[in-house]
Amino acid sequence: MKGMKTVNKKIKSFTILCLLVVLVASVLSSCGSDTGSKNEEKGKVTIKFWTIALQPTFNEYFNTLISEYQKSHPGVTIEWSDYPYDAISNKLLTGIASGNVPDVVNLNTEFANQMASKGALADLTPYLSDAEKASYFEGIFNSTVLDNKPYALPWYTGTEVLYMNTRLVKQAGLDPKNPPKTRDELNEWARQVKAKTGANGYALTFAARLFPVEGISILNEDKTAAAFNTPEALSMIQRMQQLIQEGVLVGEDANFDKQIQYYSSEQTAFEIAGPTFINFIKTAAPDVYENTVAVPLPTGKADVRLSNTMNLVVPAKSAAPEQAAEFAKFLTNATNQTSFAKAANTLPSTKESIKDPFFTQNDNKLESEAKVASAESLDKAVDYMVGVPNAGDVNSAIALQLQEIFLNGKDPKQGLDTAEQEVNQVLKQ
Numbered sequence: 001m002k003g004m005k006t007v008n009k010k011i012k013s014f015t016i017l018c019l020l021v022v023l024v025a026s027v028l029s030s031c032g033s034d035t036g037s038k039n040e041e042k043g044k045v046t047i048k049f050w051t052i053a054l055q056p057t058f059n060e061y062f063n064t065l066i067s068e069y070q071k072s073h074p075g076v077t078i079e080w081s082d083y084p085y086d087a088i089s090n091k092l093l094t095g096i097a098s099g100n101v102p103d104v105v106n107l108n109t110e111f112a113n114q115m116a117s118k119g120a121l122a123d124l125t126p127y128l129s130d131a132e133k134a135s136y137f138e139g140i141f142n143s144t145v146l147d148n149k150p151y152a153l154p155w156y157t158g159t160e161v162l163y164m165n166t167r168l169v170k171q172a173g174l175d176p177k178n179p180p181k182t183r184d185e186l187n188e189w190a191r192q193v194k195a196k197t198g199a200n201g202y203a204l205t206f207a208a209r210l211f212p213v214e215g216i217s218i219l220n221e222d223k224t225a226a227a228f229n230t231p232e233a234l235s236m237i238q239r240m241q242q243l244i245q246e247g248v249l250v251g252e253d254a255n256f257d258k259q260i261q262y263y264s265s266e267q268t269a270f271e272i273a274g275p276t277f278i279n280f281i282k283t284a285a286p287d288v289y290e291n292t293v294a295v296p297l298p299t300g301k302a303d304v305r306l307s308n309t310m311n312l313v314v315p316a317k318s319a320a321p322e323q324a325a326e327f328a329k330f331l332t333n334a335t336n337q338t339s340f341a342k343a344a345n346t347l348p349s350t351k352e353s354i355k356d357p358f359f360t361q362n363d364n365k366l367e368s369e370a371k372v373a374s375a376e377s378l379d380k381a382v383d384y385m386v387g388v389p390n391a392g393d394v395n396s397a398i399a400l401q402l403q404e405i406f407l408n409g410k411d412p413k414q415g416l417d418t419a420e421q422e423v424n425q426v427l428k429q
Contacts (some may be wrong), residue, residue, distance in 0.1 A: 045320045047327050048102040049161045050092070053311070055082035061343050069330055075205045076323060088414075094313040094317075098122060098320035104331075104413075107152070109383035110391055112144050112311050116151035117150045117223070122314040123149040127325035130143060135334060140309050140349045143383035152311035153332045155347035156340060159307045160272050160297050161373040162186070163281075167291045168269040172196040179295040183213070184272065186298040190248040193269045200247050202270040203254035203262050206402035208395045209384045210236070215302035218398070223388050224424040228398070229416045237405060237412045244406060253403050264288055269319050273299060275345070275370050282366075294370035307381035309349060347374055354378065390426050 017196050054062065066078045081102075083091055089111055095101060107115070115121050128150060133141065136154050144152035164318050168178045172193040180186040190201020204210075208218055211228050214236050218225040243249040250262060260277070261267040264285035271277060282289045297305050326416040330336065334352035341348045349387055353359070359375040362368045401419035404410040 008211060012393050016138075020188060044075045044077065045323045046079055046318060047104060047324055049078050049080045049089065049104045049327065050102045051080070051082045051106040052088050053082065053086050054106075058340075058343065061340065065336065066161075069327060073323075074325070075325075076225040077420050078327065081095045092241070094244060095182055096315055096317055097131060101315050101319070101320040103314060103320055104328050105313050105315065106155070107311055107313050109309050110385040110387070112152045112313050113385050113387040114147070114389055114391070115313065116314075118146065120316055121151040121175045121319060122316050122325070123151065123323045124153065124314065124325055125149055127322060127329070132329060135351060136332075136380045137351060137381055138347050139304060139380065139382035140378070143307075143309065143372075143385065144311055144313075150396060151208065152313045153328050155310045155312055155332050156344065157307045157309040157347040157349050157378070157381065158274050158347055159374050159377045160274050161294045161370050161377065162297050162368075163270045163271040163273065163292050163294050165263070165265070165291055166264060166293055167290060168193055168266060169197055173267075176293055180298045182298050183313070187243060187248055190243075190270060191246060194247045196328050197269070200250045200262070200268045201243075202268050202272065203250035204272070205255060205259075205408055206253045206399055208386075208398040210240075211398075212382075212401075213300040213302055213304065213306065218386055218394065219388070223386075224425075224427060226420040228423075229420040234412055237402075237416070241406065241412065249404070253407060254401070259405050260284060275374065276368070278366055278370060289366065292366055294366060296373045299380060303380060304382045305377045305380045306384045307378070309383050341358055347378065348377075388427065390429065393429075394423050395427045397426060 010212070041256070062080060066080060069077060070076060080368075086104075086329060092102070092105055092107075094113075110245060112121065117300050131148065138369075140154045140157060141150065144150065144154070155373075160178065164176055164179065168177045169189070172189075173196060174189055174192060180189050187201065193199055194203055208228075211218060211233060214232065216230060216233050216236065217227045219225065240249065244251045248267060252258065254262065256273070256277075259268075259273070260280045261284075264281055265273045266288060278289070281292065290374075299305060314334060316326040332350070334350040337348035337350045338353040338356050338358070340346070341353060348354065354375040358371075360372060362372050385391070388394065398419050401410070401415040401422075405412050405415040405419075
């Protein structure tokens with residue numbers, strides 16, 4: 001099964017890569033669709049708006065919002081379509097290549113960056129004032145800026161927080177009201193928990209995203225070669241090896257389900273996760289849930305927290321880029337982001353939104369603690385992305401070598417060398 005998954009993953013990457021090649025040729029050879037100009041002659045514009053997996057749950061919310069927009073923008077009609085997460089990338093690429101071009105599209109940061117690097121997205125600079133740019137959290141907004149040109153407007157997002165078992169923390173002689181602020185402090189707390197209680201500190205998935213937290217780039221600036229094989233990366237891996245040997249970190253590549261098991265059985269004192277963790281722990285271990293608090297995630301050497309943002313982009317071949325950008329700004333303004341975050345229990349990417357009491361008031365229940373901690377984390381949020389079509393293969397190559405090092409005892413330098421060679425090979429495909 002593992003082999004079949006790998007083959008399917010490579011086929012999917014290859015398919016997207018082929019579509020991107022077709023897309024580039026299409027973008028370079030076309031002067032754009034004439035649909036928009038015909039519409040403009042009639043004084044009317046139709047904006048095709050594509051989202052990911054928001055129907056039918058949010059039909060009422062978006063239909064109301066679209067109706068409001070159309071009333072305030074006579075002549076503009078919004079046609080809303082919704083697609084599954086796994087389908088929208090292929091749908092968009094084939095749509096652009098065939099001339100069926102949407103105007104406003106919901107994309108994650110990874111794919112938005114890939115599209116922008118191929119010239120497939122509109123530079124939004126002409127449509128954004130300095131005040132509008134500054135309305136978004138800087139790190140999230142800059143995650144889709146290439147060569148000083150913004151190619152997306154950040155929409156709803158999410159960040160991880162640190163969950164702490166206060167019973168174990170207090171037993172270790174630590175004060176949960178004065179939580180760790182850095183990864184080094186967190187590891188010292190975990191070391192003390194191990195010494196005083198016997199429990200491990202926390203469990204992790206061995207993934208490439210560990211590198212940017214410590215300020216280590218995955219690829220070079222033009223994304224043509226691996227950039228993570230550095231003395232800093234070697235030092236980070238050696239520190240993790242030491243933490244695993246001490247029991248500060250669980251010596252297992254623990255997926256989310258395993259992490260829940262470890263935390264709910266009090267084999268670990270800490271958990272790094274998003275808000276969905278709460279429902280699982282509430283069901284699996286009500287007593288542990290009652291003893292858990294949530295605080296902002298301690299930061300590594302890069303002093304950032306990784307976010308996972310959904311954006312709105314305007315394809316370069318949109319027939320009405322100005323009107324499309326205007327609608328994207330409307331959807332992502334502070335007022336509408338606040339209302340959507342309340343409806344969908346997500347985080348907004350606009351600074352003004354988190355001043356709303358919904359994101360500041362804490363009733364001392366874990367759910368509201370996590371929400372407030374997440375909102376407080378946004379000032380250091382940046383999105384993790386590789387920015388190449390075969391990003392999944394890059395991530396997998398790094399993760400495999402981390403497993404070899406941490407689980408099978410491979411020499412860290414040899415593991416980094418192998419990962420670098422394999423990533424460079426992936427980039428040549």
